[in-house]
Amino acid sequence: MAKQLFWEDVEVDSEVTPLPKVATRQMMVKWAGASGDFNPLHYDDSFAEASGVGKPIVHGALKRAWLIQLMTDWIGDQGTLKKFACQYRAMDYPRLMKTTSEPHEGETWWCKGKVTKKYVEGDEHLVDCEIGVENGKGEVTTPGTATVILPSRG
């Protein structure tokens, strides 16, 4: 377990600890079942083709869940995610599976963030961050923002 982050540990421009993710068709199947999103755009080749995206694309909401994990990992048990937003600007295509548990070689996505503002409101010690999912080419396909409450050393 990582050491608890405190509000005093953070400055504007501080980096949120990056989180790597590998999207696979398998992860998308698990996500569909876990989230209840059965849009065939995410698993049916011919439907994806007819919709104009070529092949099944990674669910936006799966990338949202990655970005939420980026924040909850960073803020630890004592931190609280207060606000979150993300925009799905570009599509991502998952890796296919080589074995029942191993994906083929390919892209790794990095969830990244940095602090844009640090302030106190009432009794809450707050931090705003700019966040995003970066694809294997270093392009941010899913930019966003988050506001977190961190514990204070007082």
Next chain:
Amino acid sequence: MLPEEVTRFIGQRGDVRITEVDKGAIRRFAEAIDDPNPLYGDEEHARNSRYGSIIAPPGFFGWKTKWAQSEAAYADPRSGLGAALRNAGFTNPAPVNAGEEYEFFRPVRPGDTLAATSMITDIRERDGRTGKMVFIITETSYVNQNGDLVAKARGIGMRR
């Protein structure tokens, strides 16, 4: 200009969707994204945390609540918004999720019964590089069995 047949859906509310959040659903959700956070699955760790029990990852409100949003827009395939959009020339079969916003007020725990209600708050047309697009803004509130507001969400759906 969007036709009245489409814009009349602004302000439309969907039926309330109710889900009981269980531990298994939380675990499967965390496993699907590969998030090993012990607050979502380790009973002892969670009991000794400031939450006092397992919680759901922010953004998870159970399985069926997912449909509150589309309920407001697409419950009736023949007379609903989907049909109106097709008549207005937005014929691409796939609704695309363009973005989401959340405000979290309380943690979600196993055993919670959440009621989700969505309303379409705006429908806007825009010219994009690949032709005309329409954006459908939906706001959803999640309330638990004690009547407490757990979270508010704003979703941006896109059709071409």
